[in-house]
Amino acid sequence: MELILQKNLPHQQRAVDAINKVFDGVEITKPRQFFENPIINLSDPNITQNINELQKSLPSEYRSSSPAEDVLNLDIKMETGTGKTYVYTKTIYELHKNYGFNKFIIAVPSLAIKAGTGQFLKDAYAKKHFTDVCGYGTEIEVGILESHKKKKGRFFFPSVVSDFVKGSTQNSKKIYVLLVNMQLLAVRKNGMLSRDDYDSGVEGFFRPFDALGATKPIVIIDEPHRFSRDQKAFKVILDELKPQSIIRFGATFPETSTGRGKNRITVKDYQNLLYDLNACESFNQNLIKGVAKEHFEPISKRQEKVRITSINSRSSVNFQHKKQDERTKTYTLQKDDSLSIISEAFEGITISGISASEVIFSNGITKSTGEELDVDIYMTSYQEQMMRLALERHFEIEKSNFCGRNFKIKTLALFFIDDIASYRETEDGKEPYLLKSFERLLKERIEIEISNLSGQEEEYKKYLEESLANISACHGGYFAQDNSDSDEDIAKEVDAILNGKKQLLSFKKPDGSYNTIRFLFSKWTLKEGWDNPNVFTIAKLRSSGSENSKLQEVGRGLRLPVDENGNRISNEEFQLNYIVDFTEADFAQRLIDQINGELPQASPLTKERIEEVAAKLGMTSEELFRDLYIKQYIDWERNIKTDARDAFFAEYPDFAVGLDSGKVKDRNRDRAKPVKIRKAAYNDIKELWERINQRYLLFYDKDLDVNMEDVVLSILEAENVFTDVTMTSSREIVKSDGSEMSILSESGVQYIISKIIPYNEFLKRIMQGTNIAITTLHQAVSRYTNKNGMIKPEHFNENTVSIIIQKFQEWKNENLQGRFHYAKSSTPVGSTALSFEDGSPRREITQGRIGTKLVEGTPSDKYLYDSYAYDSPLEKNNIMADIEKVVVYGKIPRSSIAIPTITGGMYSPDFMYIVKKRNGEKELNIVVETKDVENKNSLRGTEKANLECAKVFFDILSKNGYKIYFRDQLNNRQMAQVINEVLGE
Structure with a gap:
C-alpha cells in the first residue's frame, strides 16, 4: 500500500499561509555566494506589520511581536496528530517557490524523531505528493547528519555537510535540507561540527559549523519544548548556525518564569506566534481521535498496589508502593520480613526466599522483578485483566474497521510495559510471564470472535483464523536495547515496527498472505517520533508518574486513521481507547484540565455569552458590558484582561466555565532530605x-486448647469465602461542548476472574499463610463438602486463599488476645x-x-x-x-x-x-x-x-x-x- 497525503487541508494550509505572509513585501536580496540563501532585511518594518496583522486572529495575550534583530523567530502551534511534519515540509516548498530559499536545517530532539522525519522526507509517496499533486516541480535533497565514524585513523569532513553547503541556490529544481538531532549540536573540542582539523573542507571552510553558518540557513525546530532558550542546543543554533530565521513547530512550547515565590509568573515562551491550533480546537474540529479512558475499579476499593522494582544480590528486595493521590513510597525488605511493613493488607505474609530474579512469599506465590502485587486481592493479576479489556476494546473496533464499511482499516493496539524480561525470553531461559498471559488471552479472544461471526463476514473470519494459526505473528515489541541486539528475528521485528509504517498498516504481505501483526509492546520507546495513525487502543501496563503530559501520553494514538489504500479518513468520528490502572482513575480529568488549562486566559467573551449571563443577572447585555468595561475586566473588543482575570471570575463566576485560575502550576515536589x-x-x-x-x-500459653479443624470449618462456612470474583471497569470519554472539554461517563465491562489452583497447591498456600497443617486443612474441607456439597473447581483460586488467610488472621485477633506472653x-x-x-x-x-x-x-x-x-x-x-x-x-x-x-x-x-x-x-x-x-x-x-x-x-x-x-x-x-x-x- 501507499500512504496518500491530502493537500490543502484548511487546518494545515492556514499555518503554511501564515509563514508565507510574514515575508510578503519584505526586502529579500539575491545571495552574494552561490551556496547562500537569499538575504532577508531583518529591519524591514513590513515584518512587524505582517506579524501584527496575522496575530489579529489570535487571543490578545498571544499578540506580542518581538523585533528581528539578528534572527527572525516565528512560532506555529499545532496539536499532536494534526500533521506538523507535513506542514513544515510544505512550508519549505512554499518559501522556496515564493522567495527562493533553498537551504533549510531541521533540528529535532531525538533519534526516533529524526528517523521518522527522514523517512517521511525521503519516501517516494511524499516526494510524489509535493512534486506532482501540489505541483511544485521541485525536489528536496535530504542529508541526514549521523554521528562521526573514524576511518583508518582519520576523521573526514562530514559528507552530508559538504553536499548541503555545495548545493547551489541557482538550481531552482533543488531544495537542500539537513536533518540533525539535538545531541550532534553540542560544541565540544572534538565535536563533529566544531572541530577544525579535517584534512579537507568545503568552500574554504574546515570547520563544519562555519560552513553551515555561511549558508545563512533557515532553521526549523521540531518539538520546541525540548529546545528551551537556555539550553545549550538552542544557543548553538543561534551562535553557530547563525540562521536568518528560526521557525518552531510544536504542540508544546517551553516556559519562562519571572519573579520569585508567590510573585513568580510562568508563561509560555512564544516568539511571534502566528497560528494556534490547540488541543481543544483539534478535538472540536475532529482533526484527531477522541479519547475514552477506562480502568478497573479495585475490588475492595483499596486504591493501592505494590511492585517489585529490583532484587539486590539475593539479599533484599526493593518494592514500590503506590496509592492514588499519594506520593509513591519505596521499601527494601529482606528474607523473613513481613509485607505488612508496606501495607497492613499483607498481614501474615512474609518473604520466604529470594533468588536472582524472583521473590518467594510465605503463601507459596512466586513473583518476578517488575511484577505487581495487588493489595485488594493479593496476587490476582490486575495487569492480566487490563490486557483482557484492551483486547475486548481492540476487537470491537477491529471488526467495525474490517467489516463495517466499504474500505478496511488495519487496527493496531499499543501496550506500554515496565520490564523487557516480562515480554522477551532472557539468557537465563526464564519464561516471560506477560507474553505468555497475553498469548493465552489473545487466543481465547480470537476464538470467541470467530464463534460470533456471521456468514457474511467470511473475509474477516479468514483473517482471524490465520491469526489464530500463528499467535506469535500477531504481536511484536520494540525496546531501546533492541538497537544493540544481534538476533536476526528481533531485528526484523524492530524494523517493521520502527520504520515499516506502511507494512504495519497493510493487511497483506508481498506473498499475498495476511499480515496479522497488530499488537505492539514497548517501554515508552515508541513515543515522540513514532507516528502510526491506526493505533486505536493503548494499554498502559506501567506507571509513568502523575506529572507527565497527558496529551503526550495519548499522542501516539490521536492521529486520524488511513484505510487499506492509504487514504486518510476524516469524515467520521474515531476514538482512542486508553486503558490505565486504578492509580490513574482521574486520567480523563487530568487530560481535560490540561487541555482547558492551555486555553488562552484572555479569550474574548462572545456577545451570546454576555447576553446569557446578563439575562441570568436580570440585566441587559449593554448594562453588563458597561459594568465589565468600567471595572476594567474587559476591553472594547470583549477580551478579558489577564491581570484582572481572577477578580473578574470571583465577582462573575458564571463566566469562569472551562477556564481554571492558576493554569500554570509549580508541581515540583519537595524531595525527601x-x-x-x-x-x-x-x-x-x-x-x-x-x-x-x-x-x-x-509464645502462646501452654494451656491454649483449640480444635483447629473446627476453626477452619467455621471460616470455610463464612459468607463469601467461595464466590466468583468480579472486576468492573469505569469508562470516561473526553468530549467537547464547542468551547471546552468535559467528561462523559459510559458503562464499562465486568469480568469474572477465574484462575484455578490445583487442590494440593490450594492447601499448601493456605498452610504457608497460616501455619495450619495441610492434613487439618484437608479434613476441614472434607467436612465442609460433606455438609454443604462439592466446591466448584473455579472457587479453588488465589482469591479464596487470600480470604481464608485473612479470616484466620481475624480469628486470631479476636480469640488469642490474653493467651500469649513475651520472653x-x-x-x-x-x-x-x-x-x-x-x-x-x-x-x-x-x-x-x-x-x-x-x-x-x-x-x-x-x-x-x-x-x-x-x-x-x-x-x-x-x-x-x-x-x-x-x-x-x-x-x-x-x-x-x-x-x-x-x-x-x-x-x-x-x-x-x-x-x-x-x-x-x-x-x-x-x-x-x-x-x-x-x-x-x-x-x-x-x-x-x-x-x-x-x-x-x-x-x-x-x-x-x-x-x-x-x-x-x-x-x-x-x-x-x-x-x-x-x-x-
Whole structure:
C-alpha cells in the first residue's frame, strides 16, 4: 500500500499561509555566494506589520511581536496528530517557490524523531505528493547528519555537510535540507561540527559549523519544548548556525518564569506566534481521535498496589508502593520480613526466599522483578485483566474497521510495559510471564470472535483464523536495547515496527498472505517520533508518574486513521481507547484540565455569552458590558484582561466555565532530605530507646486448647469465602461542548476472574499463610463438602486463599488476645535506626522514616530532630506542641521497633516521651500510638490486635524493671491530655 497525503487541508494550509505572509513585501536580496540563501532585511518594518496583522486572529495575550534583530523567530502551534511534519515540509516548498530559499536545517530532539522525519522526507509517496499533486516541480535533497565514524585513523569532513553547503541556490529544481538531532549540536573540542582539523573542507571552510553558518540557513525546530532558550542546543543554533530565521513547530512550547515565590509568573515562551491550533480546537474540529479512558475499579476499593522494582544480590528486595493521590513510597525488605511493613493488607505474609530474579512469599506465590502485587486481592493479576479489556476494546473496533464499511482499516493496539524480561525470553531461559498471559488471552479472544461471526463476514473470519494459526505473528515489541541486539528475528521485528509504517498498516504481505501483526509492546520507546495513525487502543501496563503530559501520553494514538489504500479518513468520528490502572482513575480529568488549562486566559467573551449571563443577572447585555468595561475586566473588543482575570471570575463566576485560575502550576515536589538527629536530645532519650529496641519473642500459653479443624470449618462456612470474583471497569470519554472539554461517563465491562489452583497447591498456600497443617486443612474441607456439597473447581483460586488467610488472621485477633506472653531474646540490640552498634547516635535519618510532609520552622530543643516531619495532622499537632513537663520527645522511625504480634507481623509505635513527674524528682517513660480516628470503634481488627499486643509487651518490660507507660491517642485527645493522665497515675 501507499500512504496518500491530502493537500490543502484548511487546518494545515492556514499555518503554511501564515509563514508565507510574514515575508510578503519584505526586502529579500539575491545571495552574494552561490551556496547562500537569499538575504532577508531583518529591519524591514513590513515584518512587524505582517506579524501584527496575522496575530489579529489570535487571543490578545498571544499578540506580542518581538523585533528581528539578528534572527527572525516565528512560532506555529499545532496539536499532536494534526500533521506538523507535513506542514513544515510544505512550508519549505512554499518559501522556496515564493522567495527562493533553498537551504533549510531541521533540528529535532531525538533519534526516533529524526528517523521518522527522514523517512517521511525521503519516501517516494511524499516526494510524489509535493512534486506532482501540489505541483511544485521541485525536489528536496535530504542529508541526514549521523554521528562521526573514524576511518583508518582519520576523521573526514562530514559528507552530508559538504553536499548541503555545495548545493547551489541557482538550481531552482533543488531544495537542500539537513536533518540533525539535538545531541550532534553540542560544541565540544572534538565535536563533529566544531572541530577544525579535517584534512579537507568545503568552500574554504574546515570547520563544519562555519560552513553551515555561511549558508545563512533557515532553521526549523521540531518539538520546541525540548529546545528551551537556555539550553545549550538552542544557543548553538543561534551562535553557530547563525540562521536568518528560526521557525518552531510544536504542540508544546517551553516556559519562562519571572519573579520569585508567590510573585513568580510562568508563561509560555512564544516568539511571534502566528497560528494556534490547540488541543481543544483539534478535538472540536475532529482533526484527531477522541479519547475514552477506562480502568478497573479495585475490588475492595483499596486504591493501592505494590511492585517489585529490583532484587539486590539475593539479599533484599526493593518494592514500590503506590496509592492514588499519594506520593509513591519505596521499601527494601529482606528474607523473613513481613509485607505488612508496606501495607497492613499483607498481614501474615512474609518473604520466604529470594533468588536472582524472583521473590518467594510465605503463601507459596512466586513473583518476578517488575511484577505487581495487588493489595485488594493479593496476587490476582490486575495487569492480566487490563490486557483482557484492551483486547475486548481492540476487537470491537477491529471488526467495525474490517467489516463495517466499504474500505478496511488495519487496527493496531499499543501496550506500554515496565520490564523487557516480562515480554522477551532472557539468557537465563526464564519464561516471560506477560507474553505468555497475553498469548493465552489473545487466543481465547480470537476464538470467541470467530464463534460470533456471521456468514457474511467470511473475509474477516479468514483473517482471524490465520491469526489464530500463528499467535506469535500477531504481536511484536520494540525496546531501546533492541538497537544493540544481534538476533536476526528481533531485528526484523524492530524494523517493521520502527520504520515499516506502511507494512504495519497493510493487511497483506508481498506473498499475498495476511499480515496479522497488530499488537505492539514497548517501554515508552515508541513515543515522540513514532507516528502510526491506526493505533486505536493503548494499554498502559506501567506507571509513568502523575506529572507527565497527558496529551503526550495519548499522542501516539490521536492521529486520524488511513484505510487499506492509504487514504486518510476524516469524515467520521474515531476514538482512542486508553486503558490505565486504578492509580490513574482521574486520567480523563487530568487530560481535560490540561487541555482547558492551555486555553488562552484572555479569550474574548462572545456577545451570546454576555447576553446569557446578563439575562441570568436580570440585566441587559449593554448594562453588563458597561459594568465589565468600567471595572476594567474587559476591553472594547470583549477580551478579558489577564491581570484582572481572577477578580473578574470571583465577582462573575458564571463566566469562569472551562477556564481554571492558576493554569500554570509549580508541581515540583519537595524531595525527601536527611533530617539531623540532635545529639543532646538523643542522649536524654537513649535509655528508653535502647530498652524498647530489645528483641522479644512471642509464645502462646501452654494451656491454649483449640480444635483447629473446627476453626477452619467455621471460616470455610463464612459468607463469601467461595464466590466468583468480579472486576468492573469505569469508562470516561473526553468530549467537547464547542468551547471546552468535559467528561462523559459510559458503562464499562465486568469480568469474572477465574484462575484455578490445583487442590494440593490450594492447601499448601493456605498452610504457608497460616501455619495450619495441610492434613487439618484437608479434613476441614472434607467436612465442609460433606455438609454443604462439592466446591466448584473455579472457587479453588488465589482469591479464596487470600480470604481464608485473612479470616484466620481475624480469628486470631479476636480469640488469642490474653493467651500469649513475651520472653526476652538473647540477641543483642545492635545498630538501630537512630544509633550505631556501639550505641552512639547517628548524625541524621532519612525524612521519609519519620514523615512524608514537612513544616517550615525549627522545632523546640526538646524535640529529637531538627525538622518538623509528619504524616497525619494529629502527628503534626503532637510535634509542634511544647508541653511543659516534657524533657525530650521524638517520632519513632517507621518500622524501627519490632514487637511481634499475634497477627504474624511486627508492630512499631509512633512517639516516645521522657516526662518529669509533678514533683520534678523522677522521669517517666511514655510510648504513644497515634491514630487519626475518632474512637476505637473506627480501628480495624489488625490495629486493635497490635495495640493489645503492645500493651502486653510494655507491661513485660515494666515487670522486668524498666517502667514504660504505653498509651493510644485518638483524634479526640491532645498529647497534653495523654501525658497528664499518666502523671495523674
